Amino acid sequence: MTGDHKLPGALSPYAEWSATDWSSVERQVRRLQMRIAKAEKEGKRGKVKALQHLLAHSFFAKLWAVRRVARNRGKRTPGVDGVLWKTPGQRLSAARSLKVRGYHPQALRRIYIPKKNGKLRPLSIPTMRDRAMQALYLLTLEPIAEVRADPNSYGFRTNRSTADALGQCFCVFGQKHSAEAVFDADIKSCFDRISHSWLIEHVPMDKEILRKWLAAGYMEGSVFHRTEEGTPQGGIISPVLANLTLDGLERVARGAAPSRSKVNVVRYADDFLVTARSPELLKEKIIPAIEAFLAERGLELSSEKSRVTDIRTGFDFLGATLRKVGGKLLMTPSRKSVKAFLDGVRETIRTHTGSSVERLISLLNPRIRGWAIYFSHLVSSRVFHRVDKAIFDAMVRWMRRRHPQRGMPWLRRKYFRSHGSRRWIITASPNGATGREHPFDLFQAGNVPIRRHVKVQAAVTAFDPAYQDYLRQRRKSMKRGTTRKRAAPSTNPSARRSQPGHDAMA
DSSP: OBTTTBOTTOOSHHHHHHTOOHHHHHHHHHHHHHHHHHHHHTTOHHHHHHHHHHHHTOHHHHHHHHHHHHHSTTTTOOOTTOOOOOSHHHHHHHHHHOOSTTOOOOOEEEEEEEOTTSOEEEEEEOOHHHHHHHHHHHHHHHHHHHHHSOTTBOTTOTTOOHHHHHHHHHHHHSSTTOOOEEEEEEBTTHHHHOOHHHHHHHSOSOHHHHHHHHTOOEEETTEEEOOOSOOOBTBTTHHHHHHHHHTTHHHHHHHTSOTTSOOEEEEETTEEEEEESOHHHIIIIIHHHHHHHHHTTTOOBOTTTOEEEETTTOEEETTEEEEEETTEEEEEEOHHHHHHHHHHHHHHHHTTTTSOHHHHHHHHHHHHHHHHHHTTTSSOHHHHHHHHHHHHHHHHHHHHHHOTTOOHHHHHHHHEEEETTEEEEEBSOTTSOSSSSSOOBOOOGGGSOOOOOOOOOTTOOTTOGGGHHHHHHHHHHHHTTOOOOOOOOOSOHHHHHHSTTOSOOO
16 A cells, blocks of 8 residues: 555555455554554554554555444444445545544444344444444454453453353363352443543543544434443443553452452453352452442442352353352353243244255254354263253244145155154165255254363464464364363563463363
């Protein structure tokens, strides 16, 4: 790339965008991000601000931000202006138009989506241009957030997942003498209540831009509403703002208790667990310290979802039930997760009575496979087989509704095939004539192998050169369907050993 706007060899807007060397763009952006992370780690605030300014005004970063917005799941959902970037020319023009001077965000478009408890969750949709500006400044903020992050925070972070959070739970509860008292906590309307003044004072980015985003307001129908608190759920930068708000919670919880109190914190977004040696220690010292920490940020614990319990009694976290039986930790898919999944599958089957079996299988297979893979690192084998049985029964009822005059022998010839010892495989090709290379069968959760997930090491970040080889090998292992234990380098081994959850799951 030469100059501020042009790509070499460009003949037209389409050719310019399509011919962009995205690996080169990513390298340039990542190089600056690593410099920001290094300066933040060294406490050089002046250098951090200078590098952030450089990255926010880089055309490489603007291209990358527009590409992210144009490729994510919300690319077909417009904001209040109704504008979408569908063509390469529109995307290149958008990258060129991302300027800080004179920038004023538009109000967000408010919609509501159903929650599991039957209530509605507000979702605020920025315009495409505002999304791109957020993505641009996210590039400058994410390296700092990673340096400041709590070691055992796993939500909305690169190279971390719910599987890593549950893996840390295994490390915390899996030992013979692990803590048994647990505070299972949830923050009340976290995104909607974060203090604007706290964010403006403590988030290390352009204060004027941040202030404009927070005060943009939202449109509900044709009515404009001001925003006095919170960050919009639906904004690209909101998850990182929430993480920056909650980082430090682990330190506060540990500092509130005496040493050797078996205090551990596992956090995924605004859901977190705190362990301690006794329930009294949690109630008298740790929970009050956490409440004070949250109140400073305009937040409070949810009385409905927060409780002190015991690992032997068990509790649900991230869709899994954790319980210790006879000194052994069992992590299984929770009843709520199984019920919600089966309810969704049955509803899909019920509402597609007139669809072909091939269409129905094509709708169900990705859902079944994704759900099973999510729980494939837990004690899930029996649950998977029960789920398969429930789906099989629902499919048989679907067949009988379609063909009320037909008996089971006829249904078997039409909808089932045999293979080896299996005689009742639901398929779209009972005679093998599908036009496909392989038979098109209904996927079974029980076919997903159970493999223990090796959690990411607590100190690893994507912006530290020392961990690049570790992350590269980890990605390769994940693609192969396995995760091998591999030591990551550290400049302070003793400190790394002292972090809870440093070692991968055994």
